[in-house]
Amino acid sequence: MELKQAMGNRRSIRYFQPDKPVEKEKIQVMLEAANRASRSGNIDYWRALVVYRDELSPDTLDALRVPTTTADLDMAPVQIYWFADMSYADPDNFRRNLKELVKVGALNPSHGWSDAYVDENVVGQIITPMLSDPQVVGWMGTIETGLAICQAMLAAVDEGLGVCLHAINLETAKQAFKFPPPPVDLEHGLRQQPRHAVGGDPGRHRAAQSRGPDPEPG
């Protein structure tokens, strides 16, 4: 499928074939697509948690609902929870990665980059002040995570999956999935990126949906 075709075909799917499992290979493709997203400083900004509906207890599944996720959760065999990993916001991460990019020539001396420039100017004058502002840290983590989610969703469409991005029930998700504890500022991260993609084979209603205008985003 062409990229533009995948972009054009993407819809917020709310009907899924509930008994058709999603192949792990397709989930792997989504995660790899997310991993290939543009990322400033070549930093790892996000984490994704793949959840299989049938491995959840009925109570947990029920507790995960929010007003905009009702039958979707019952039908979708897979949910992927995305959150920004706020531990990215350490100047040393940028220093290390930028110098690695200088080393391999991605940030090239012909364009003015060098280890010395990273050490003496970029980290001290740009990165450190930027990361000292919590609002910028949250904003940046959200955008970078969003880029990854976007690519994952398009890859899913390319794989023939239906996807929809939803808000989550933060507290239930934290309790149910026991997200990794700090150093990740989990709560902050989830608040910044309180979304998950519901995935699965689009149900028979998809054709009707795809003929009309794109439904409102989830």
Place this chain on the structure above:
Amino acid sequence: MTPEEVAAAPSVGRWFDSARLHSDSEEEKQLRYRLLGDFCEHIGQSPDELVAGLIRTTKAGETAISGKRRAAMDASIDEFVEKSGFTGRDAIVNGNIIRSFLVHNGIFIQGRAWRG
């Protein structure tokens, strides 16, 4: 400046370390030393002074690259290359060798591209 004097400057050592030039042939190394030495004479400063002259101290006490002085240095490199009689690709390459010295000493200055 003699090539030996140029080679002894800490900023030149830093350039060779960062750009991994130590494994170049002796002929290439001498070419770089001579070129930078000639440029230093053109400007009237040592290699270390070239670098230091492009750094300024901000009001907050941090070091930063002086945009105006960097632009002037860029123009001086072009002027030196022209005065030295380099033309075409040689002018680009030799100008970029001097810029490489500055880049590897932390001065964000962009090289010229040879477009044929």
